[in-house]
Amino acid sequence: MLTPSERERYDRQILIREFGQEGQGKLKRSRVVIAGAGGLGSPIALYLTAAGIGMIRVVDHDRVALSNLNRQVLHWEEDVGRKKVDSARAKLRNLNSMVEIQAIAETITEQNVSELVDGCDAIVDAMDNLPTRYVLNRCAIEKKIPFFHGAVNGFEGRAMTVLPGETACLRCMYRGLVPQEKFPVIGVAPAVIGSIQATEVIKYLVGIGKLLTNRLLIYDGLKVTFSEFRLNKNPNCDHCGSSAEKE
Amino acid sequence: MAVKVHIHTTHRQFTNGLELVGAEGNTVGECLSHLIKQFPGMDKALFAKKDKLLNNVEVYLNHTSAYPDELLKPVKDGDDIHLVVMLTGG
Numbered sequence: 197m198l199t200p201s202e203r204e205r206y207d208r209q210i211l212i213r214e215f216g217q218e219g220q221g222k223l224k225r226s227r228v229v230i231a232g233a234g235g236l237g238s239p240i241a242l243y244l245t246a247a248g249i250g251m252i253r254v255v256d257h258d259r260v261a262l263s264n265l266n267r268q269v270l271h272w273e274e275d276v277g278r279k280k281v282d283s284a285r286a287k288l289r290n291l292n293s294m295v296e297i298q299a300i301a302e303t304i305t306e307q308n309v310s311e312l313v314d315g316c317d318a319i320v321d322a323m324d325n326l327p328t329r330y331v332l333n334r335c336a337i338e339k340k341i342p343f344f345h346g347a348v349n350g351f352e353g354r355a356m357t358v359l360p361g362e363t364a365c366l367r368c369m370y371r372g373l374v375p376q377e378k379f380p381v382i383g384v385a386p387a388v389i390g391s392i393q394a395t396e397v398i399k400y401l402v403g404i405g406k407l408l409t410n411r412l413l414i415y416d417g418l419k420v421t422f423s424e425f426r427l428n429k430n431p432n433c434d435h436c437g438s439s440a441e442k443e
Numbered sequence: 444m445a446v447k448v449h450i451h452t453t454h455r456q457f458t459n460g461l462e463l464v465g466a467e468g469n470t471v472g473e474c475l476s477h478l479i480k481q482f483p484g485m486d487k488a489l490f491a492k493k494d495k496l497l498n499n500v501e502v503y504l505n506h507t508s509a510y511p512d513e514l515l516k517p518v519k520d521g522d523d524i525h526l527v528v529m530l531t532g533g
Binding site: 232234235236237321322323324325326329346347348349350352353354368369371372373374375376379381386412414416418423424425426427428430 | 452496499501506508525527528529530531532533
């Protein structure tokens, strides 16, 4: 049930035919965890907060650095040195005080990931490294929580959505470790990809549209093109395949 | 078989800036060998060792993942091979 204030606040999205007050009510009752409060996490958190998700949990162990400010738009000059989750919570509360914001300043590990995502309806990948993405991917599959992947480099980005047990997961094309390097990026790339991830989360929670499942979307900002590639669920995947189920 | 190989942004430094390169072969692996004959710099960009793609290289055949055993996948005239580099940044 929406309050008069909520009906006014979300009026423009309630007007969307597929959305309506029912969709807004679903968002209000939803809980989302965003893993990372950086380049991707910023637009994801901003748009999900603006949309009226009931509870958003932001997890990030890092502090704001000056070199973050070209892309991590949740954090400003005055926040340099501050914990990213504290900076994020302050901005998000000012944006929408109706949304509960939980800020957790922890490093995501295999040991704590289950607790960090517990009780959430969606896990959003806003990480800056592949190993933690795989930790989240495995946990999402084990707990049967949809997983919304995004990644960027330079002017480029990619996104895909994983429905555990139904669709290809992030690990389905795994061939081995990828070296971790300092990556180049301009802020508009995570802005585009983060917005797509937030769109996917909203669609999933409301139950409308066609999700980016079994599809990898690649965005090239230099050419302004979107390419789509079909992915296959790997029956031998060590996260979501039959071998994983036996473990 | 003649195919079109789509080169990823980061690899175009090895193809004189070309986004699209023609290659011939009966499998993805043969087509990539032909690509490397034309542009030797692509070898290190794609392969860790002979017949072993780098872990961060993804191959799509006609817009569908060619994983696993990408190099063994047969191709037809006019097929599209996309070489894509996995992204990890956030």
